[in-house]
Every structure is written in C-alpha cells, then in structure tokens.
Amino acid sequence: MNTQFKKGVLDLCVLNQLIREDRYGYELTELISRELEVTAGTLYLILKRIKDDGYVTTYLRESDSGPARKYYHLTEKGRDYLQKQKAEWLEFLEKAGKLLA
C-alpha cells in the first residue's frame, strides 16, 4: 500500500486495536503487520506519537512468562479522536469504493 495513504490511517488502525482492551507493543505489531506491510519500528514510532498526543497512556504490567510489558491504554481524548477520524475515513472509503467499483 502507498506510504502516504498508509500514514494517515495507521494511527487510527493502532488506536482501534485498543478500543476493547489494553495491549502491549509486540502484540500490537503482530496484529497490524498481519494485515499491513508495516515495519515494527514504524509502529513503535506511531505508539510514541499517539502517546505524545495524549491519545494513549502506558503502564507496566508483570507478565507470567518474562519481564514486565508496557501496555497501551486508550484515553478519552484518543477515543473521541478515533471515533471522529474513523467515521471520516470510513465515509471516504465508502465513496472511494463506489468510484473504484
């Protein structure tokens, strides 16, 4: 997929994975890269950015099988942002889909 195109929607894709539950970095990179060709490095940068923007917070939680994991939690601000942006994106995709059909 085109990089420019990807950039706009990647933030939303990451945020969307956090709607139902908090997740840790590796888990997120697995989820995303299963569907999209994105390097893990880039995803960590996105995580850093959405954290800096206040859309997510992080906290450490002990894991059963190893060292503590950093979990990402969607904030209210992140949720609002996601809802709004997602609606726009979906609408855009729907229209684009019609045109491309």
Next chain:
Amino acid sequence: MTKQEYFDELKRKLRDYPEEYAELKEAFEEHFAEGKRNGQSEEEIVRELGPVDDMIESLGLPKHSSDLREDFKDLGNAFGSFLNGLGDTIEEGVRNLDLDSKVREFSERITEVAGSAVNEAVRPQSGSIGAPVSRIEVWGDSMDLRLSASRDDSVHYEYTPGLTVFVKGINELKIENEAGNVVFRENSPLGMGLIRSSSLLELKVPEGITVEFHSKSGDLRAEDITLENLAVKTLSGDHELANIRCASIRIDSVSGDLDMQKSTYKEFRAKTVSGDYELDACSGNVSIETVSGDIEIDSLQGDIIYLKTISGDTAVSCVCEQFKSSTTSGDQKIRFIDCGEEALISTQSGDVDIEIDLADCRIDMKALSGDIRFPNAEEAVRYDDHHYQIGSGSSRISVSTSSGDIRIR
C-alpha cells in the same frame, strides 16, 4: 544485523535526541524479548523493525550534522562519478564522432544540394561588343576581373558566375553600351551566405581604351595589354599587372596588394592603407602613398619617383631624375639609385640605408639624434660630417632623419 548493532546504529543516529533514543530502546528491548519468547531470531526481529534510517525519518527529527555530511559526501561521490562518466562519454563520443569526416561530409552535402540548385539557376554569359569601344567600366562586389588583349577591335567577354549558397538570388552580369562607353555590372544577391566561388569576368580588350574597375574584394589580373588609362578602386582586391602599356595607371585600395611587372606608363599613381606594393622592371613616373603597406621597387626607371608611407618599409632600386621618399617610422633601403637631379630621403624614426654608385653626386645628411655612417667616405670630398661630394656633384642626395640612423655605402 544483530540486536546490538541495531541499537548501536540507533544510538549513533539519535545522539542528539537521548530521550527519544531511551524511549525507543525501551520499547524495542521489550519487543526483542517478546520476539525471542515467540521463537524469533534476533535477525528476524531486526528485519521486522525495519531500517533505522526509515524510522529516524518518520520521527521527523533534524539529522545530525555529521550524518548530513555523510549524506552529502555520498551525494558528492555519486555526482563526481556521474561527472566522470559524463566526461568519458563525451570524450568517447567526440572520438567516435570523427569531426573531420563529419565536416567533410556536411560540406560535400551542401555542395551537392545547394550547388546543383545554384548551378542550374546560374548561367555563364559570353559575347562580343563591336567597335567602337573607347571606355569600359566594370562594377562588382567580389567579382574578379581578368584583362587581356583582343585580337580585333571588339571587346570579348566571358562571365562565369560565382556560386553562392544560402542566399536567395543569383549573380548576374548586366551590360550597357552607350556610344562606346561599356558598363559591365554584376548584380549579386544581398545577404550573408557562403561564397563557394567568386565570379569571374574575362575581358579581351582592344588597344588604346580606358578601363575602370570598381570592386570590393575582386582581384584584378591584367596581362599583355595596351590601354589609354587603367583605374582601379577596390577595398581588398589584389592586383597583378604584367606587360601593361598605358598612359596612366591609377590604383586606390584599402588592403589590396599590388604586383606589377614589366609595365610601361607615363604615370603610375597609387594610394593604399595596408596594401603591399611591388613593382619590378617598370618604367614611368611613380607616386605611391601607403599607411602601413610596404613598398618594394626593383629596376624602376622614371623621371619622377615619389614614395610616401607612415609605417611601411621601402626598398628601392631605381634610375630617375627626381626621387623623393619619406616615411614616419618605416625603414628605407635604397639598394641602388642613379638620380639625375635630386634625391630627397626623409624619415622620422625609420633608418635609412643607401648604396650609392654615382660618379657625380653631392650628399647632404641631417640626423637629429640618429647616427650617420659613411664607411667609404675617403672616396668622397668631405666638407664636414654631413656634407660630402663625389666627382663634380651634379646630382644631389639629401637624407634627413629625426631619430633614425643613416648608413651610406
């Protein structure tokens, strides 16, 4: 790449941003740990993380100057090798091009295409004009003129038009005859073109007529003819005259050279700026004025000989009654002079070198600052340093210079 190498590169490239580095390192350490737990190798995880450069670029941080320098160095190297390659390519291209043959090919092609077109359009002209003809005028820009004797009373002409390429129009000869006054006029097309060859007008003229030639760059060649008068006005045309018998010859040119041999005339008058004049075995009165043109006269016989030049050099051997030669900076060399009455030789800064072979002459010399040398002075009667007499002193030689040296042999 190992995990350690990856972190080393990351650390180096983020050395201006330790906070970002620490944050990313923490996240990546965890990622490596998780990956390992899932059975991934270090290399695999590094590949998943992607190139450090990509990440730094996504961070949108200004690059460290030394990295920029490296980038520029890379860019410079690339550009340098590009230029080198370009140079080689051009050199090779030129070598392969073989310009000489290309130029030759090109000019041959032009000759072929344009030349044939022009050749078809231009026709030589020839004919005769019956007597009486008393005067001929020839006008042209670059047309050359060749004069020779007619075997009868008529004027015979042969005109070969010059070929001009890339100019609209053709060379054409127009002839007018009004009561024996014949005008040959070449009309040349206007414009800057390639002149492949000059036009040529060959005239065979009867004895005793007057010929005038007006031209810019046309050359004149005249041989074995007897004329009343010959007048030539050209800018750069050169003139070759041989065996001409003529009452008067008058030549005006800017840079044209003159070569006249074995000709007889009452009067020869010439003015030129830079043309060089050479007269050999001619007889008659001569008047030549030049600015920078050289004058060389051999075996000239005449009553009055007058030479004047600014910076041209003169070299003369002559027999005459009156001789006058002056230069400003030109040197004068009198190889031989037999002067019945008087010879006046003057110059400002030129040197004068005279060989005298006279039984009777009087020599007066004036040199303001130049040296006077008269090695054979003992043969002469010496009045003082400047005045000598040989024999009865019936002819007189005066030499005057400002700073030029005088040498008499």
